[in-house]
Amino acid sequence: MFFQGNQVATENDCEEYEIDNIWSQLDPTMDIETKNENEKTELKMNESDTFVSKTQTFWKKYVSSGNVTKNVSKTTKINDTKTSVTKSLDIWENYFNGDSITKYVLRRVGDHKYQFVHKSCQEYYAAQKIIFDIISWKPNVVDLNNQQFQQEFETHVQKLFINRKLLNEELGIIQFIAERIHDNSPIFVNLKSRLFRIIESSKNNENVSIAAANAITILNSANIDMDYQNWSNVKIPYAILDHAFLEGTDFSNANLDHVHFYQTCLTKVNFTNASMNDIYFGEYAYLEGHSDIVWGIQFSPDRTKAVSYSYDKTIRIWDIASSNQLCILKGHSDNICGVQFSHDGSKIVSCSRDKTIRIWDVLSGQQIQILEGHSSAVSAVQFSLDCSKIVSSSDDKTIRIWDVSSGEQVKLLEGHSDSVNTVQFSPDYSKIVSCSKDKSIRIWDISSGTQLQLLEGHLDDVAGVHFTSNGLNIISYSNDKTIRIWDVASGQKIQILEGHTAKINGIQFSPDDSKLLSYSNDATIRLWDLLSGKQLQVLEGHIHWVIIARYSSDSSKIVSGSGDNTIRLWDVSSGKQIQVLEGHSSVITGVEFFSNEHKILSCSADSTIRVWDIALEKKIQLTGGDLGIMSDVKFSPDGSKIVSCSMDKTIRLWDVQSGRQTQVFEGHSNIVYGVLFSLDGSKIISCSGDNTIRVWDALSGKQIQLLKGHSNAVNCIQFFSDNSRLVSCSKDKTIRIWDISSGRQIQLLQGHSDNVNRVKISPDESKIVSYSNDKTIRVWDVSSGDQLLLEGHTGVVYGASFSPDGTKIISCSGDKTIRIWNTSSRDQILLLKGHQHFILDAQFFPDSTKIVSCSADNTIRIWDILTGKQVQILEGHSDRVFEVQLSSDGSKIFSRSGDKTIRIWDVSSGKQIQLLEGHNGIIRSISISPDGSKLVSCSLDKTIRLWGSDNGKIIDVTERNSVDYIWKVGNQRGLSMKSSIWKDTEGVTSQQKLLVKQRGGTF
Structure with a gap:
């Protein structure tokens, strides 16, 4: 296709088209549908520029060719103006005068023969031809209504170039046309509507199905809803x-x-x-069965079955081909810590926090043996090669060897001074290696049970340990952020692999044993050369802990799962991310390649096991349109704009009326956690994981001020009403007050002993309240910096705020209580109990007579402050309720939940009056416009939605009104x-x- 390689055009091929016909199609007068004379464009060509006509047959050959070239390249936008066309004619003249061929789109390959220099040139010109073929059509009569226009247009669609062949193998052409949909040039004003008309045409004419399929694919590529x-x-x-x-x-x-x-x-x-x-x-149907967190999955040796284990205390065996559950293994009375198939695939061994080890028959699902002896949770188990023995490790600081047939304990290995995290046989099954919270690794002789080596050097809990395949070395990883390679015979340390900046969660050898991959809470995967200890690659893309990672069998790919709820596929040679699999609604706990590496099996804390096609x-x-996972979203004071911030390190400004992005603010080097407008709307303030606060001009998008001082991520910012000061809190355990104009720190408030989650300013702005993971609330005097310490909660404090009159503070906690405090005396006034799980938010009503709270028990509760009694329980959410907001008059409650919905409740009746559905991920933030007419939400699904009511104001909505989204931005995920x-x-x-x-x- 397009004259690449052996596809060549000759001058004789091009003689059937006149120059005026060619260019009237490539840059036609403005389509009659616009009826705007100012937007019409004409292009007059110089008759002497005859070479232009020599390229026309290329279009005909493209649409009739069956040879598909598969390389796709990026391109640059070419302005469709008279100037740009004139320049292109100069290029052709220079080319034929002997200028360098590397500059131009064609090169001579023989007498009167030419070919395209690069595929992207072909794609650009083919796309332009298809576009102008679509938008240059005009009806015979000018003043047609929409139906008449469509009827006449349908008679023409079958003749369009877009109907000649599917463009699915030419994604570069699809992208070129998609980009023109977003081009502001008036030439393309009708392109989008024409594509919709082409789809409509297929209703009555099956002969335009190719055009319709291409049209909808192009609209999708352009991210059109x-x-x-x-x-x-x-x-x-x-x-x-x-x-x-x-x-x-x-x-x-x-x-x-x-x-x-x-x-x-x-x-x-x-x-x-x-x-x-x-x-x-x-993707395929879930493997259904588990009712709680699935901790892990493992394939049988012949890869025909998989075993999974869950917080629901069950083990399940699955048939891989059909996805059917074969057996459910019940018996454990507490959380299961690990499972393993025997080497012949006939048995499964499991260990649990119930202090037992159980052996199961795979075929029947029956329990064969229960091994008892450990006095605390059993952390790991492994079969010997001949399946005659099992080795186990435990929080009771011991390792035990068991006889499988009798269930008797054969050996008790003691020496560790703290919990043993894991244990493993050597490849020749003559030794055992163990690692412990006591920071040591120990090698044991199986026959005698004696300790052969004590390996010391790690500075923290040793989380895992593995023998190399030749049994000569041991690899260990630790919470001290290092991996260490040891010599088994001497017990000496050979290498320290350093690079991770947080706890390491696991390692895996490449199939050829030459490399090692490691994955960590620092959100990275790292590849290491085992011989030299050199770090080869850092795979970055996850935005949360990497919990699991696995090599493909040929070492060419890696699959990883993360606390960001995504599975990612990586190319080992380049270190690039190939694919992101989204759909799980919670942490990914296990991933495995299977089916010739064409599929991935994953399990998650969302209780599901999923099968993905990656072929x-x-x-x-x-x-x-790709916005990244958003952290926060806010309306401007006048309600005309929305600002959002994201884990992709950007801040974006949106026009409320159109949903169009008007600014992107770039500068942060880490996740942006929060964003605010100044009270006059002229500035935007952001805080980030890069330890900084930045002040931006809302109109120009320029950074005005950089506030530096925090030594860890900044969690929250709040403005004072004078617009000249702001307060921030951080993971560095401090609160700081800043002068915005100078960027100078005014106050440093210290006292918390852990991460400070949020701060709020009192109504009279004389005080600040802060709450922390240290389970305390502190009230600070803005002038003096003095603090009042409010103590009483026994769990993490999830919320604290002032009453509207500033005399009280409400707090809520993981201890399942709500507490009301006197602002001046620090006395606890009320203790409210009733929620059955963590309380995640609590707010005063505007009149201060009631409070509303929400919880991980899926409920919202209303309380009377005077009596301390619960007035209402609002039920309907099917997952944690993260946040509640009140309308300005206190008549409505707006809630967001882990069930991916927003709900509106009537306070007087306690009834749910509206359900806002549509997000495909947990909703991270909601904001109500200042006039109460709209609500904006952002989600883990990487979209922002603006919601409105058909009665004008979302805060006045009733059951009889309808609430729906007005617009959505961001790419669909999941x-x-x-x-x-x-x-x-x-x-x-x-x-x-x-x-x-x-x-x-x-x-």
Whole structure:
């Protein structure tokens, strides 16, 4: 395609087109639909520039060629103006006068023959041809209504170049056209609407299905929302709708054969009677069964089965081919710490905090043996090669060797002075290595039970230890952030591998034993050369602890799981991230490659085990829109703008009316945790994990001030009403007051002994309240810096704030209590109990007569301050309620929850009056506009949504009104199908049907 390599155009091929015809299509007069004479553009060409006509047949050859070249390249935007065209003509003239061919798009390959220098040139010109072919069409009659216009347009669609062939193998062309949709030039003003018209045309004409599939793929690449479209009867086979936002769209009776729905929002979509043969989701039905955190998964030696263990105290065996549960193993009475298949795959051994080890038959699921003797939690177990022995380690500071057939303890190995974290046989099964919280590693002789070596050097808890495959060395990793290599025979340390900046969670050898990977709470994966100890790669991308990482069998890839709820796939040679798998709603606890490395099995604290397809190599490139995971979102004082901040280190400004991004503020070098407008809206203030606070001009986007002083991440900032000062708190345990204009620190408030989570300023601005992980609340005098210490909570304090009159402080804690304090005397006035789990937020009502609280017990409670009694329990959320906000008159409560919803409650009745659904991840922040008309939310799904009510104000909404989102920004992340309808669909497989049902769809 396009004359790359052996594809060549000759001058004779180009003679059938006249120059005026060519350029009237490439840069036509403005489409008649705009009816704006000022936006019309004409291009007049010099008749002597005859070479331009020699390229026209390229378009014809492109759309008829079956040879697909697969390299995709980036390009630069070319201005569609008279000047740019004139320059391009100069280029051709210079080229044919002998100038360097490396500068230009064509080169001579023979007499009167030319070929493109680079694939991106081909893609650009092909995209331009397709675009202008679409937008240059004009109806025969000027003043047509929309229906008439569409009818006439439909007669032309079949002739368009976009209908000649699918562009799925030419993602570069798709991206070029997608970029033009966002181009502000008036030339492209109708491009988006024409693409929608092409899709509409397929309802009545199956001969335009190629054009329709290309059109919807291009719109998706441009990150255009396609929600609530009436696309019944459309024909878009092979369309790529990965990451598309299709909420509420009607696809009834549509032809969706071979369509890709990877990480797509299909919430409320109607697929009734649609043809859906060979559709692709990129993931499979969950392995259903566990009811609590799944701690880990492991494959059987023949890779046909997997075993999982959970906080629900069960072990489950799964058939990999069918995803069916084969057995459920019950018996443990406490949390299970580990499981392992025997080497022949016939048995499983498990250990638990219930102090027991249990041996199970894989085929029947029956318990064969229970091994008792440890006096505390059993931390690890392992079978010997012949399955005749088991070795175990325990928090009771001992290691024990057991006979499998009799269940008797054979050896008791003592020596460690603290909990033993793990234990492992040597490859020849003559030795055992153990590591402990006592900071030591010990090597033991199995036959005699004697200690052979004591390896000391780690400065903290040794979390794990492994023999190398030849048994000559031991690798250990520790909470001291180092990995150490030891010689088994001498017990001497050979290497220290340093680089991680936080606790190391695990290591794994590469299949050829030449490299080692390590993963850590510093959010990185590191690759090391075992011979030299040199760090080879640092894989960065996760934004939270990396809990698990595994090599592929050929060492070319690594899969990792993290506390950021994502699974990431990495290319080992380049160190680049290949793919991000999103869908789990909690921490990833286990990942494994399988099925010839084409699939990944994962487990999570969200209680699910998922199967992912990673074989798909071609992925659509979305044009912009990726916001990263957002931390906070706020309205401007006049309600016309929204500011958001993100874990991608940026701050963004949005126009409320259009949803358009108007500014990006860049400068922070770490996660941005919080953001605020100044009270006059002229400035934006941000705080970050890079230990700084930055002040930005809201209009220009320029950084005005950099406030440095904190020695750790800044968690929170608050403005004083004079706009000249702000207060901040940090993980460095301090609170600081700053002068904004000079950037000078005015006050340093010290006293907390742990991370200071938040600060609030009193209504009269004379005091500051702070709360900390040290379980205390402190009230600070702004003038003097003196403090009052409020003590009483026995758990982490999650919230503290002043009453509207400033005389009281309310606090809530992980100890399940709410406490009300006198601001001046530090006396505790009230102690409120009733929640069954951590209390995450509590607020005073505007009149100070009541308070509202929310909890990890999924409830919201209203309390009377005078009596201390609970007035209402508001139930409906199915997960933790993180935050509650009150309307200005105290009549409504707005809550956000781990169930990914926002709910609006009527205070007088205690009823839920509105449910705001749509986010596909936990909602991180909500903010109500100053006039109460709108609500904005941001989520772990990397989107921002603006919500409004059809009665004008969201704070006045009732059950009879409707609340819906006004706009959404950000790329769709995670496959969602809630409330989708799949009645009488054709071609959906049984496994896909199960996946749909699990995600909330109905057949």
